[in-house]
Amino acid sequence: NAVGDLNNKYKHCLIMCKQLSTQEELLTHDEMKGVTLTADKLLYLHAIDLCLNAASLEFFGKAQECIGPYTQAQVLFHSLSQQATTDCDRSILRQYREAVERRLHCLQNQGLVVLNDPSSTS
Known part of the structure; x- marks a missing residue:
């Protein structure tokens, strides 16, 4: 619902x-x-919280349930990196986004989760 x-x-x-x-x-x-x-700081803190939540879900064997929080965090980090005003902030946020992406790919490669492939919907 x-x-x-x-x-x-x-x-x-x-x-x-x-x-x-x-x-x-x-x-x-x-x-x-x-x-x-600021709103950006709240979004950043929320993205960190999402990552922690996803990691705990993953730890307790709920790999499929961790996809949502990881994906949401990835989107938030990407969005924040696009809006960052300093190169340092942009770089850090990009590193966080890439770390989340690596985790998602690792889970997919282990066969624990199935990610939607946007290229296959065409």
């Missing part, structure tokens, strides 16, 4: 925002100087 999935994702995002807000409240004003919480 698509609506249910979207609702679950909304609830997850809401929980994550509340956690970030709580963490921010724990910091003093001086500690927060120069720290900005």
Whole structure:
């Protein structure tokens, strides 16, 4: 059910925002100087969280279930690397994206998961 999935994702995002807000409240004003919480940073943190979630699914033998989080993280890292303002940030985000891609290919080569091949749909 698509609506249910979207609702679950909304609830997850809401929980994550509340956690970030709580963490921010724990910091003093001086500690927060120069720290900005931007949409890009939230997306980056979410991509990292997706990778951790995918790795734990993989660890517990749920290889097919880890495809979604890995793929979402790959898309986020790619998008963030395209928007990055410095070469250093672009390079790091590209490395993260490539690491996720290597993991997906490794899982595919081991026969643990089947990835959709966009070239085969033509």
